Amino acid sequence: xxxxxxPPEPPIYRRIADGLRQAIxxxxxxxxxxxxxxxxxxxxxxxxxxxxxxxxxxLINEGLAVPKRGSGVYxxxxxxxxxxxxxxxxxxxxxxxxxxWDSDTRGRPYTVDEVEIDRETAEEAVARVLGGPEVWVxxxxxxxxxxxxxxxxSHFPAGLVEGSAITRPDTGAGGVYARLGELGHLPAHFxxxxxxxxxxxxxxxxxxxxxxxxxxxxxxxAYTAEGTxxxxxxxxxxxxxxxxxxxxxx
Amino acid sequence: xxxxxxPPEPPIYRRIADGLRQAIxxxxxxxxxxxxxxxxxxxxxxxxxxxxxxxxxxLINEGLAVPKRGSGVYxxxxxxxxxxxxxxxxxxxxxxxxxxWDSDTRGRPYTVDEVEIDRETAEEAVARVLGGPEVWVxxxxxxxxxxxxxxxxSHFPAGLVEGSAITRPDTGAGGVYARLGELGHLPAHFxxxxxxxxxxxxxxxxxxxxxxxxxxxxxxxAYTAEGTxxxxxxxxxxxxxxxxxxxxxx
DNA sequence: ATCATTGATTTCTCTAGAGAACTGCCTCAC
DNA sequence: GTGAGGCAGTTCTCTAGAGAAATCAATGAT
Numbered sequence: 001x002x003x004x005x006x007p008p009e010p011p012i013y014r015r016i017a018d019g020l021r022q023a024i025x026x027x028x029x030x031x032x033x034x035x036x037x038x039x040x041x042x043x044x045x046x047x048x049x050x051x052x053x054x055x056x057x058x059l060i061n062e063g064l065a066v067p068k069r070g071s072g073v074y075x076x077x078x079x080x081x082x083x084x085x086x087x088x089x090x091x092x093x094x095x096x097x098x099x100x101w102d103s104d105t106r107g108r109p110y111t112v113d114e115v116e117i118d119r120e121t122a123e124e125a126v127a128r129v130l131g132g133p134e135v136w137v138x139x140x141x142x143x144x145x146x147x148x149x150x151x152x153x154s155h156f157p158a159g160l161v162e163g164s165a166i167t168r169p170d171t172g173a174g175g176v177y178a179r180l181g182e183l184g185h186l187p188a189h190f191x192x193x194x195x196x197x198x199x200x201x202x203x204x205x206x207x208x209x210x211x212x213x214x215x216x217x218x219x220x221x222a223y224t225a226e227g228t229x230x231x232x233x234x235x236x237x238x239x240x241x242x243x244x245x246x247x248x249x250x
Numbered sequence: 251x252x253x254x255x256x257p258p259e260p261p262i263y264r265r266i267a268d269g270l271r272q273a274i275x276x277x278x279x280x281x282x283x284x285x286x287x288x289x290x291x292x293x294x295x296x297x298x299x300x301x302x303x304x305x306x307x308x309l310i311n312e313g314l315a316v317p318k319r320g321s322g323v324y325x326x327x328x329x330x331x332x333x334x335x336x337x338x339x340x341x342x343x344x345x346x347x348x349x350x351w352d353s354d355t356r357g358r359p360y361t362v363d364e365v366e367i368d369r370e371t372a373e374e375a376v377a378r379v380l381g382g383p384e385v386w387v388x389x390x391x392x393x394x395x396x397x398x399x400x401x402x403x404s405h406f407p408a409g410l411v412e413g414s415a416i417t418r419p420d421t422g423a424g425g426v427y428a429r430l431g432e433l434g435h436l437p438a439h440f441x442x443x444x445x446x447x448x449x450x451x452x453x454x455x456x457x458x459x460x461x462x463x464x465x466x467x468x469x470x471x472a473y474t475a476e477g478t479x480x481x482x483x484x485x486x487x488x489x490x491x492x493x494x495x496x497x498x499x500x
Numbered sequence: 501a502t503c504a505t506t507g508a509t510t511t512c513t514c515t516a517g518a519g520a521a522c523t524g525c526c527t528c529a530c
Numbered sequence: 531g532t533g534a535g536g537c538a539g540t541t542c543t544c545t546a547g548a549g550a551a552a553t554c555a556a557t558g559a560t
Contacts, residue, residue: 011513018451037540042343048515050300053541058441059309061461062446069523069541080445086336086498101469125351186291192496193351195330196446196464196489198313201268210310214446214464216488219351239446239464246442246496261543287510289553298545319511330507 012052012126016041017058017250024064024075035065063212063240076210078240081144084112084248085192091120100136110144115169119158126155126232129221134158136167143205148207149241155232176231182223187222194218196239200236214239263301267308268292274325278374281327285315313490326460328490330396331414335442335496354474360394365419369408376405376482379471385407386417388426391456398457399491404483410435426481427472435480437472444468446489457488464489 010018021037023029036044041052055074059065061172080101116139117224127133135155154176156166165171166179177187199207199233207215216239222231260268270286273279286294291302309315317323330351366389377383383431385405392400404426406416415421416429427437449457449465457465466489472481 013513021451038542051357051514054513061448067541068523070523071540073541094540101445125532186500187498188496190500194444194466194494194496195351195492196466198311198462198464201271212448214448216444216446219508242445244443244444246335246498248440248496248498250436250438250440263543266509289510299546299547304543306511318553321510321554323511345504 012045012047013054014058016045016047016052016055020055020059021062021064024059031075033075033136034072035059037072057074060210061212063210063214065212066210076240080241080243082243082245083147083237085244086184086248108141110149112140112142115140116123116165119167122155122232126234129229129232130155130157131229132157135169138166144241147241149238151203151206151236153234155234157230160230177222180230185224185228185237187230188225189223191221191223192218193220194244199236203236207236209238216242216244218244262295263304264308266302266305270305270309271312271314274309279325281325283325284322285309285325287322309462310460311462313464315462316460326462326490327455330491330493332493332495333487334496336498349493359390360399361391362390364486365390366415367419369417372405372482376484378483379479380405380407381479382407382409386411388416394491395462397491400487401453401456401486402483404481404486406481407479410480430472431479435478437480438475439473439477441471441473442468443470444494449486455484457486459488466492466494468494 009015020029023035029035035056038049038052038056041047041055042049045052056065056067060067060073064076065073066076104190116137118137118139120132120135120137121127122130122135123138126135135158138152138154138156140152140154141148142152156176160183161167161179164183165178171179174181179184195217196214197217199209199213203209203215209215216237218233218235218237220231220233220235221229222233223229256316257288259265265392273285277283285306285465288299288306290303291297291305292299294389295302306315306317309325310317310398314326316326366387368387368389369384370385370387371377372380372385374385376385385408388402388404388406390400390402390404392402395406406426411417411429414429415432416426424431430436445467446464447467449459449463453459453465459465466487468483468487470481470483472483473479
């Protein structure tokens, strides 16, 4: 027999988490504020340490809070960078238009570290697109305000770029696209595939990600006007640091 | 005095999680396979239940595994849908081109439930873009293979669509865009802003998301050829179910 | 055949306690 | 002043145990 549909109370740790989330979303607790720690929750709610931790871990895994060992748990800050897809690469569009989401539009300066260039055998999917497994690979990491925000792994068909500046750390003015143009392979079309997922452990290290932060993975393929694929660029972005924008016509 | 830089061993729970992750990524454990549960880990590693749970929770929060209460913990399945941005809405592009990431290209049929239409006062950001707070709102949920994959909340300027089929559940052939065209406001330009983040609790319920699944949030604004914003559509997608694709020219 | 019940298995929630590791602050010696 | 050292507070890791709640398969009654 069905009992009356009693809404079953959520467990303690969840009720506590809900309360704290409310405080964050309503603005009672703001960016960088410290929230009550394990000891405080144990005392005020009369619960065991493990239960208090469980409540906090909910918020941490939701990306709303960041723990600092030996110090406390703090409200996560969110101040994303805007990355333009089609507009950035296109010959300026029709568009201005107001944005829905907040972001730092003033171009913040970014630095590149960890440049690494190698000749490698590409994995299957990349080899298929580029028409062969022999590639030059450029690995880079971008940081803004001293914080890493993006990893980029760029593949070029080895036969196409052999000997050019693309195989050297300094690509010269205009970057790799200018060099590709000089080689007669100027990119004309782009395809970007976008996914979001939780980071792999090695990405967590490279991007210095706190728990509860997803990453955005972008696979960009550059084609010449003739339709030859000349670059496959796999990027991994700290999702908390980015808003992507694409503009296009009907 | 600095000791020799001993690489400090990771804690037990992390070593166990690393081992299981390895088994998943290497393919020893495949889609839908059951992984060793709490009791198995306790026995084989001689650890307490809480520690075993902690190891499993790492994989769950990484989105690699899904717990089924009363049954076990299973390897997460990933069979995404491909959503085309610019190509889908544009008058067919130049492009074919191989994809980097796997996905179900054959268009799987989707169903729409939970249609809800209301006249409301929009929040600040939406009102700013649409030029006023009075809007008609269409809320929908899309499912594929019986599983919810997307929530969509679409806003139209009230004055523009008042009395049209857009304010009724059935919009007729061609959908809302055809109706907007008849009203003399055919969308010509689109802007999509994309973010990824962990879901809010209410999204977790609506999309039936297991822990460790981020969502992709898309804010799309449709403009007429004259540059008037006629629709703001805020979508929330199960990140495990989608690969987004954008094609554009240099 | 179909439906209800039972029981084993499994994950989920929580208690109580303890030591390790790290942070930030204060004090004291120089 | 400046640096070293110590100390309190905090998160992190782990143990041991217990009952609740859901799943799944097998059994038994109709």
